[in-house]
Amino acid sequence: MGDHAERLLATLAQIRETDAQIQAWVSLDDEGAQRQARLVDERLTAGEELPLAGRLIGIKDIIDVGGLPTIAGFEPFRDRVASQDAPAVALLRRAGGIIVGKTVTTQFASSDPSKTKNPWNLECTPGGSSAGSAAAVAAHQVDVALGTQTGGSVLRPSAYCGIVGFKPSFDWTSTAGVLPFARTLDTVGIHARTVCGAAAVYDVLARPGLARAGSCEPLGPPRLAIWSDALAHASERMRAGVVDAVEALADEGALIQQTVAPISFDNLIALHTITSRAEAAAAHRELIFVHADDYAPKVRAMVETGLALPADAYVRAQQARDQVRRESLALWSAFDAIVLPTSESAAPDLSTTGNHALQAVATVLGLPSITVPIGFSSDYLPIGMQLIGVHRRADAHLLRVAHWVESRMPRLPRPPHGIQS
Amino acid sequence: MTTDREPDSVRWQLVLRTTLLFGEERSHANREEIESVSAAIERLERIKVEAFAALQPKARL
Numbered sequence: 122m123g124d125h126a127e128r129l130l131a132t133l134a135q136i137r138e139t140d141a142q143i144q145a146w147v148s149l150d151d152e153g154a155q156r157q158a159r160l161v162d163e164r165l166t167a168g169e170e171l172p173l174a175g176r177l178i179g180i181k182d183i184i185d186v187g188g189l190p191t192i193a194g195f196e197p198f199r200d201r202v203a204s205q206d207a208p209a210v211a212l213l214r215r216a217g218g219i220i221v222g223k224t225v226t227t228q229f230a231s232s233d234p235s236k237t238k239n240p241w242n243l244e245c246t247p248g249g250s251s252a253g254s255a256a257a258v259a260a261h262q263v264d265v266a267l268g269t270q271t272g273g274s275v276l277r278p279s280a281y282c283g284i285v286g287f288k289p290s291f292d293w294t295s296t297a298g299v300l301p302f303a304r305t306l307d308t309v310g311i312h313a314r315t316v317c318g319a320a321a322v323y324d325v326l327a328r329p330g331l332a333r334a335g336s337c338e339p340l341g342p343p344r345l346a347i348w349s350d351a352l353a354h355a356s357e358r359m360r361a362g363v364v365d366a367v368e369a370l371a372d373e374g375a376l377i378q379q380t381v382a383p384i385s386f387d388n389l390i391a392l393h394t395i396t397s398r399a400e401a402a403a404a405h406r407e408l409i410f411v412h413a414d415d416y417a418p419k420v421r422a423m424v425e426t427g428l429a430l431p432a433d434a435y436v437r438a439q440q441a442r443d444q445v446r447r448e449s450l451a452l453w454s455a456f457d458a459i460v461l462p463t464s465e466s467a468a469p470d471l472s473t474t475g476n477h478a479l480q481a482v483a484t485v486l487g488l489p490s491i492t493v494p495i496g497f498s499s500d501y502l503p504i505g506m507q508l509i510g511v512h513r514r515a516d517a518h519l520l521r522v523a524h525w526v527e528s529r530m531p532r533l534p535r536p537p538h539g540i541q542s
Numbered sequence: 543m544t545t546d547r548e549p550d551s552v553r554w555q556l557v558l559r560t561t562l563l564f565g566e567e568r569s570h571a572n573r574e575e576i577e578s579v580s581a582a583i584e585r586l587e588r589i590k591v592e593a594f595a596a597l598q599p600k601a602r603l
Contacts, residue, residue, distance in 0.1 A: 387585065388585050388586075388588070388589050390582075391581070391583075391585035391586055392582075392586070392589075394578055394579060394582035395579070395583065395586060398579055413564075413570075418572075419575075421570045422570050422571050422572050422574075422575040423575060425563070425569060425570055425571040425575075426556060426560060426571040426575045426576060426579050428559075428560070428563055429556050429559030429560045429563060429571065430556075430579065430583075431555070431583070434583050434586060437586055438586060440591050441586065441589050441591045444591050
């Protein structure tokens with residue numbers, strides 16, 4: 122048995138043992154993963170170069186993996202088996218990645234809490250909607266995982282679980298085979314324990330023509346702008362944590378200034394609210410009339426309200442988004458990244474997945490965003506700093522800036538729940 | 543649902559439309575969601591967008 126096949130066998134047993142508490146997985150694909158691991162060993166022996174050789178990968182359960190059901194937390198989809206891999210999954214396999222299974226999502230990647238627990242404290246949410254993907258990476262069950270973000274579903278769970286979460290620019294990779302919720306917002310994202318781990322996956326999945334992060338070499342000290350309007354939307358403790366981290370970065374040579382957005386933070390969130398409801402209604406307009414009682418309460422309310430939303434409000438919101446995108450480019454072009462807290466607080470209890478506002482501002486503008494762990498709250502829960510890239514081609518540049526930041530922040534230990542060695 | 547029943551209020555229009563679509567008993571568009579969306583629409587009215595400005599009535603000379 123080759124190295125990767127051996128490691129996989131041992132890890133699968135550890136996942137089962139630790140997942141009794143964390144509940145990050147919908148299904149584990151033992152047979153398929155073992156087949157892939159043997160194939161990776163054979164390809165390496167044959168001299169192939171595989172950028173993700175043997176990386177263990179979890180896939181959020183709204184993304185198709187051939188032969189496994191895509192349930193999306195929705196009971197009527199329990200037997201909806203995908204006939205083929207989503208293109209993103211196929212690319213991961215081709216690069217030597219081993220798909221371990223499907224990770225838990227909130228229903229339809231929306232905001233009703235899932236069963237997954239936070240590996241740092243089982244009484245706390247891991248966030249949502251990519252709850253299982255973030256928890257599985259934080260618990261060292263897998264090396265990386267794919268998630269998706271329509272509001273804050275990659276960055277918030279990553280911050281709550283103390284890992285790196287990267288949402289590249291809108292449409293950076295194919296969303297074919299990904300269950301849609303809001304067509305101009307849905308973006309595939311990456312959960313990893315380091316920026317370089319996320320960069321390796323980005324380089325495999327990014328569309329041709331987009332710059333690659335390469336070996337993730339950091340740049341010199343970056344020019345960072347604190348978004349003061351956004352800072353005000355975080356708790357006092359979170360603000361203090363981010364300001365302390367920014368001061369530490371300034372001591373290391375980063376140039377720090379303050380900035381605002383072309384419109385207020387609350388108005389940006391209003392554009393996200395209108396867009397997400399209208400587009401969710403379009404995606405669910407048939408399903409909800411057939412299976413209304415199988416919908417979780419929050420997503421049901423969103424879709425029903427979206428169906429009642431005046432069409433002119435949606436069109437006006439899209440025009441406003443276009444204008445704000447143009448104006449923000451002019452306003453922020455002198456900076457390498459915009460800095461804000463990733464979440465308003467550390468992970469709350471299990472009754473909620475947390476507030477999406479601080480992450481949704483990048484999503485509504487289609488800009489890349491990344492969260493990097495910067496330490497702990499007073500309750501020993503991880504907190505993260507968010508960096509937003511200043512234009513839609515800034516993915517690789519943002520990864521390098523984030524790597525510079527990460528290398529100046531304390532490295533978090535393993536969480537108390539999960540694989541320990 | 544109790545809400546502002548001014549016939550031209552955004553809230554009331556959303557309540558009316560969801561009730562028409564789903565019926566009063568069946569609608570799950572709860573107060574929190576209606577408040578969130580109607581507040582967003584009201585904010586949208588205050589965002590100055592170039593594309594709309596061209597359509598505003600000109601002041602009479």
